Amino acid sequence: MSEEVTYADLKFQDSSKIENIQEFDQVGTKVYTTSKIEMEKLKKLQYFKEELQKNVSLQLMHNMNNSKNITKLSITLQTIATKLCYELSRKKPEHQCNPCPKEWIWHGNSCYLLSKDFKTWQNSDKMCSANNASLLKIKDKSVVEFIKSQNLHNYWLGLSPRKDPTDYENLEKKIMSPDWFTRNTNDRSDRMYCRNIIDKIYIYYDYCTTPKKYICEKLANPVRTESILMNEVPAGRI
Missing domain, CATH: 3.10.100.10 (Mannose-Binding Protein A, subunit A)
Known part of the structure; x- marks a missing residue:
């Protein structure tokens, strides 16, 4: 009688261990799966970040080029305006474009x-x-x-x-x-x-x-x- 109890107890303990192992495996599988998903998300975010940095850099370079072109255009426009105003002022000294005070x-x-x-x-x-x-x-x-x-x-x-x-x-x-x-x-x-x-x-x-x-x-x-x-x-x- 005592031997059956002991055997039953051992069988029950073994069964409990197996269940614990299965539960652990399931938890481990979930953790692994979750980690893999998070890793994939992290990789995607990193890729997005790198692409965003590239786009920002390209946009900055584009803006710098535009700024240089605008500056060159402004200088050219100012030069033309000055020459034109000088000719207008020679014919009409009081012309409003004249950059000098009256009588100067x-x-x-x-x-x-x-x-x-x-x-x-x-x-x-x-x-x-x-x-x-x-x-x-x-x-x-x-x-x-x-x-x-x-x-x-x-x-x-x-x-x-x-x-x-x-x-x-x-x-x-x-x-x-x-x-x-x-x-x-x-x-x-x-x-x-x-x-x-x-x-x-x-x-x-x-x-x-x-x-x-x-x-x-x-x-x-x-x-x-x-x-x-x-x-x-x-x-x-x-």
Whole structure:
């Protein structure tokens, strides 16, 4: 009797072990299957991420190329607008596309004011400063050509004052000279000499306290394309 019980118990235990093993196998299979599915999802997400990064990179490159093209087009448009405005301003100085203030002359990239009143060199410099400008400096041959075209005579220039005068100097030899004034409006001695234009192409020294006309210069504003197009409708078309 005891042997049957023992055998039955053993059989029952073996049966329980088998069931546990089967359950474990089922759980393991589920875990494996779940892991495989999640791995596949992860691979898909990784692939999607890589494709998205490629598309973003391509889009950025495309945008950069578009940006460069837009910049080139803007520069070309600005150049054409400036040339057209310059021609319009030659025929009609008060044209609204003119980038210089009223009574200022547009030449190259700058605006020039030729004064009608007479002032000392120091006061001339202050007047230019009050107009957000400075006394004329000869930076290149284009400025020299502008001076020649205006037949200027006895106008103060933006050259630093000095204690001793020298002989007449040719204007073109002063292009980009370190002598050009860098702004210092301290009171000048009555014996200081400042330079002005004589006979269009020569520089002459005179006392800084001598009243003369003066030339102010400042950078011209960019020409606005819309200012050219406005009111430029051909006759008969409204």
